[in-house]
Amino acid sequence: MLTVKPLIAFEDNYIWLISHHRHPYIAIVDPGDGERIVRHCQSQNLIPVAILITHHHGDHTDGIAAIKQHYNIPVYGPAHEKISGITHPLTEGGRVVIREIEAEFQVIDTPGHTPGHICYYGHGLLFSGDTLFAGGCGRLFGGSAEQMQHSLEKIRALPDETLVYCAHEYTIANLTFARIAEPENVAIGLRQQQVQQQRSENKATVPSQLRVEKQTNPFLRWDNPLLIEAASNYSAQPLTNAAAVFAAVRQWKDDLD
Numbered sequence: 701m702l703t704v705k706p707l708i709a710f711e712d713n714y715i716w717l718i719s720h721h722r723h724p725y726i727a728i729v730d731p732g733d734g735e736r737i738v739r740h741c742q743s744q745n746l747i748p749v750a751i752l753i754t755h756h757h758g759d760h761t762d763g764i765a766a767i768k769q770h771y772n773i774p775v776y777g778p779a780h781e782k783i784s785g786i787t788h789p790l791t792e793g794g795r796v797v798i799r800e801i802e803a804e805f806q807v808i809d810t811p812g813h814t815p816g817h818i819c820y821y822g823h824g825l826l827f828s829g830d831t832l833f834a835g836g837c838g839r840l841f842g843g844s845a846e847q848m849q850h851s852l853e854k855i856r857a858l859p860d861e862t863l864v865y866c867a868h869e870y871t872i873a874n875l876t877f878a879r880i881a882e883p884e885n886v887a888i889g890l891r892q893q894q895v896q897q898q899r900s901e902n903k904a905t906v907p908s909q910l911r912v913e914k915q916t917n918p919f920l921r922w923d924n925p926l927l928i929e930a931a932s933n934y935s936a937q938p939l940t941n942a943a944a945v946f947a948a949v950r951q952w953k954d955d956l957d
């Protein structure tokens with residue numbers, strides 16, 4: 701059975717460590733801080749066996765070199781982004797087999813936050829990088845709203861039970877916006893209370909269940925009539941397709957940030 705634990709880096713980054721309960725090995729997702737991981741592995745007697753990268757931003761990749769100085773391990777990452785140290789470039793449909801932790805992940809192309817962003821899915825777990833956040837989604841730094849909506853549509857098609865491991869603790873701010881976008885959605889208010897409680901106890905609000913995201917994350921709800929109406933009002937024009945609704949909601953949040 702796989703276990704996933706976070707290492708917190710910088711202000712609010714989660715570096716995910718995937719392990720198998722029978723083995724001392726770990727796979728590392730998006731190591732922004734390499735020294736921190738090396739220290740953790742040495743003190744916990746863990747042996748890194750693979751690095752998985754979702755996109756090129758430094759807070760997800762800057763630790764690759766430091767880890768590679770200590771451990772000569774494969775580095776999986778998006779084929780369509782320029783990232784130093786990648787040994788196994790991946791695109792849609794690619795597979796990552798990590799024998800040491802008995803894990804296999806499938807690659808989903810998810811352009812939008814960046815043009816070449818990928819996610820990893822397997823064992824009911826989704827490592828979504830900066831594409832889908834708990835209660836939100838990544839900003840558009842290079843990809844278009846159409847691309848991002850299409851990427852999120854692929855994620856939305858995964859099973860409800862999927863656990864979403866995103867790379868940042870942004871949930872409170874995301875749900876504050878969700879409440880503004882969908883004031884009548886009771887599930888958002890309830891989730892907001894839960895998340896505030898978790899954060900007051902210094903607990904991570906990640907992972908979240910995809911079912912909950914579908915109910916409360918406005919960036920997965922482009923076909924909800926009330927959200928379509930609210931987004932149309934915000935952009936002062938009737939929005940008639942999913943990408944346009946998504947684009948308006950993304951713009952709305954950007955304007956408030």
Ligand SMILES: [Zn+2]
Pocket residue numbers: 755757813830
């Ligand atoms: Zn990013």
